[in-house]
Amino acid sequence: MDMMPYAFITAWLLPLAGFVLLVFRGRKIGEPRSGYLAAGLMITAAAISLVGATRWVFFGHPASVEVSTAWLRLGTQAIHFGVRIDSLTIVMFTMVTVVASCIFIYSIGYMHGDPRFPRFFTYLSLFAFSMLGLVLSDSLLGLFIFWELVGLCSYFLIGFWYEKPAAANAAKKAFIVNRVGDCLFLVGIAIMLGATGAVTLTGVFSEVRQGAFAGHETLLTLAGICLFFGAVGKSAQFPLHVWLPDAMEGPTPVSALIHAATMVAAGVYLVGRVFPILTPTALLFIAYIGGITLIGSALIAVVMTDIKRVLAYSTISQLGYMILALGVGGWVAGLFHLITHACFKALLFLGSGSVIHGCHGEQDIRKMGRLHDKMPITSWTFLVATAAIAGVPFFSGFYSKDAILASALGFSWTHRTHGLLFILPALAAGLTAFYMLRLYLLTFRTTARDEHVYAHAHESPRLMWVPLAVLAVLSIGIGWGRMPEHQAGDEAHAAGSRGWGLVSLIAEAQPAWTVSGDAGTHGSEAASHVASAASEASHAADAAHGFHLPATIVATCAMLLGVFMAWLVYKLLLNKFYFDELYRVTFVAGVLKLAAFGQWFDRVILDGLADGSARWVARTAFFSGLTLDNRGVDGLVNGVARTALAGGNLARLGQTGRVRNYLLALATGGALVVILLVWMS
């Protein structure tokens, strides 16, 4: 067991080695080999982590292992740099390495022929390193450091084809919007450090537990919300989600790895990690943000016609599910969905990449159709992923979404005023099934609407479809398992009720103590209605047990409704080009109106707000940089100089250069002195 952290640290450093090699020797190593190098290192890392995970699961393990080394001292506080491994870390680490391995291999095929092929793998390696560091990190500061680094990699990779102004703009936008969240994240860290004197997660929790915030609950809420805003930026939650659709300018493997499976999920991971210190109010705030996000983006996904943008909005929506789950106290459900989503969304993106690759860069689903004939493997795997995300029973997404809905229902059941927190995800479940099936049908079935695209479409090479197959298997099976009947840390932990599978592994890491749970049981805090209501949220997971069946029924009904509608549209569409008109006459119209409104709101109001604030900052900048600084401050300075000059000019008038005038002045002065002397005596 002692070797465990070091094995993971080794696996973590492998991509860094790849990065360093490729930075300095990338161009020498050349096109295919640099890809194989990076992918080889990644697969090794995945193998190490799989072995580690196996050992962890089957040979017993402590609750967590921590290794740290003295790094620096902040003022008088010693700050350690360390890794912390618990079940959640194991799960995340393994997920990241496995998904990344698939995507690395896929990229060798996808990026074939790109002039900056080695560069691509340089960035990917750096990203893998940073993401794994984020997962391993044991402190808020460590999280923040790798948080920024994954953002940097995202910046580079979105702007990978920087010749396109759209890509360069999207990269910049992604980074700056994320920085807004990071800024608040930093403030959250500052609050935590200021109040508890610790930055490690365990240190912070124990300090908070011992009453570091006693009497300052509002500050603790504020700290939680500030930390959450880091997640809002990174996980593309309302209102900072505007960067993610634009980020689709990056190469598709990047969208799969960074903007679907791993980096955007880091926000959820962060909320999961800091979950113990979130107050009931903060949790409620988080839940509503998740709710707004998931329904809004699901609506927008309905009307998108760009294959990657549909998936992007779907990602935002699914992340909203996870955030909502955490907000209503479904800690396990949220993180469980994170893992399953990573598998099937990566698969969806890789599938879309395969389509785009096969159709020579075409991304508009209106021009596709009947691609099933041309690319059967892609089509089948895409269908698997669609089933998973839609929540078809026995596919992974079914289990995790069901867990979320059960938590939400459990929460809403106890707190009737927050019924919306169940209605929204239930509605969105139907919408998800609808837009995903629509996407699948329009792309792979119906008729070929653009003969040119159809004629030239082809299945992708083996390097690309093998990862698809691996991910498809994961998308089905990863969700199988059973929750343990009792929570980890429960005194009455009965041996007979142990669960199995991924979900039970995640459940092991569930924090035993939380601020919100504390607030509920002791009731020592100011028990405002909202606070006390939400405080029981952390027990929603317990409560969720009773709600699994109704939630499953609701979710399945919603899914079936969505599937039915999509099927209806498909049937009607089968021989038609103009599905937009058809949309209008069907009873989907209402939903579409809402969707259009959502899109309008997103594009015009929110994006406008983002762009507008950028423009406002720019205007302020131009004012202060050009007008204020040059005319104002510098003008003042030059004004002083000019005044001095004017004074000099005034004095010049007396200097006529004529001796007579000087003498007159001399004589007058002398006479005055004499008169003065006489007068004084």
Add this chain to the structure above:
Amino acid sequence: MMGPMPYVILSVLLLVLGLAIVISKRNAIVMLIGVEFILNAAALNLVAFSRHGAGDLSGQTAALFVIVIASAEAVVALAIFLNFYHRIATVDIDRGDQLRG
């Protein structure tokens, strides 16, 4: 016995006359004459006060110095004016205002 008063009055007259000439005239030569007036006013004072006050010859000695310096000064001044005349072809010193601010 006359006191020093008449000499002083004469000396003041000389000084004022000299100053008036120096200030109002533009001709360099005439200005030089004015300067001589001023110097001689000073010399007259020295002699007069020496004669009526100190009783020794210090005033007379100083007056001699004044006379010597006046002649030296006249030489230097005339040399400057000659140069001035060479450059500007006039002895109107208002034309030599290159040093004006």
Add this chain to the structure above:
Amino acid sequence: MENHWLLTGIIFLPLLGMGAVLVVPRTWIRWTALGFALVTFLLSLALVPQFRGAPADVFGPAYQDGFKLVDRLPWIHSAGFAIDYFVGVDGLGFPLVLLTTLICLLACIASWNIEKSPRGYFGLFLLLETGMLGVFSALDFFLFYVFWELTLLPMYFLIGIWGGPRREYAAIKFFLYTLLGSVLMLIAMLWFYFASNHEGSHTFNLIALSTPGVLPAFATHKTMWIVCFVLLYIGFAVKIPVFPFHTWLPDAHVEAPTPISMILAGLLLKMGGYGLLRISYPILPNAAAVGAVAWTLGILGVINIIYGALCALAQTDFKKLVAYSSISHMGFVLLGIALLTPAGFQGAMFQMIAHGITSAAMFFLVGVIYDRVHHRDIVRLGGLAGQMPVYTGLAILGFFAAMGLPGLCGFIGEIYVLLGSWQATVLGPVGAKVLTVIAATGVILTAGYILWSIQRVFLGAPKPEYAGVPEISRREIGIMVPLGTLAVALGVLPWQTVLVFVHGTLDNILRLMIYNR
């Protein structure tokens, strides 16, 4: 006290080099200057062992005991004055001395293509190095002042003769500004001298002046310390530069030749922050702890951060943009110092070193591009990533280091200052927190101007007019490699590379203030 020749040697070796540059044959000038800069750098490395060991041994129990390699000779002891040649380094001066010798060495290499009367250029250059080294190691206020003024003269000529089209304007502006500051400093200096009573006589000795009880008159008169503090503050604020004394900086940078910009931003600005920490705070600890003073300094620091970043965002001249970014970054130094926390002090000191590295790198990078395309208009640049991939990689490293990306040096300074200022108590319970939050928004603006300029210069489709632009040369890479390596090293191991050498002294200064209170 035992006298050590090492520090004196380091300080005056460049002066010797100046003499040599003036007499050697024309073709040897560059190599001579380089040789002297290199030997100075190597000599300064010999300081490092002095600062290794247990903190208690290295930094001493109090601020006054922490000085190493002290060299003291009587200098002017007539007419009632007692002025010593008195130099020494502690945790404050040592890293800056090292930074000075390094940046000067690199700037010397960067000066290789100076064609206009190289003899004068390199002579003044080495004179400037001596001046800066003297400032960072003088322990006698009078000597400090002499060195302070000594840096002014070569800088004036280096900008005024080797500068760009508006060089006279910029040079005079720089000169007048700094002169204004140093005159005020002179007043404070004389005031201290005549108010001091150290073992029965007046003294310029900075260590003695910082000892409690040496300035008896100051103990009772609050206005006196505030006035002196303000006088000194303006003197140093001009150098940092602090809003509203900053407008000389963009002009000076735009006109100065590249290596001089490197020195100006990398080292000369540090003299301001160093002065505050070496003179204002130890001698007038009471003034610094006055709420109004801390408020003013803190607010000015925040203004610097935000205002500098906004101004940078508006620039189209690449070099002016970098100059304004310097103003923004130096705001963190001021904020960190102002709020009197250990972490803030460490952050300020680290930020000075980090900014020394990143700003030198950025100005150099701008110079590289200017040498090739002969203009600095960001709007006309674009698509250079395809033409100059190596240069782009190095430039992105330098710019991200300045932006404060974790793992690179800029991050540590900023986060230390922000986390430190959050915990400050000098401004009451919420004051420091409000300032911190406002300062934290500065990181968004910083990302804005850095990324925008990267986009406008490097990204986009390659432009045909820059098709023949040559890639960065070996000599230029040789300058960037140490800077880039340091940027990474300082970012990953901030404690081992910098803070371990400085923390004790900074703690001692803070303790001085608490003691005096």
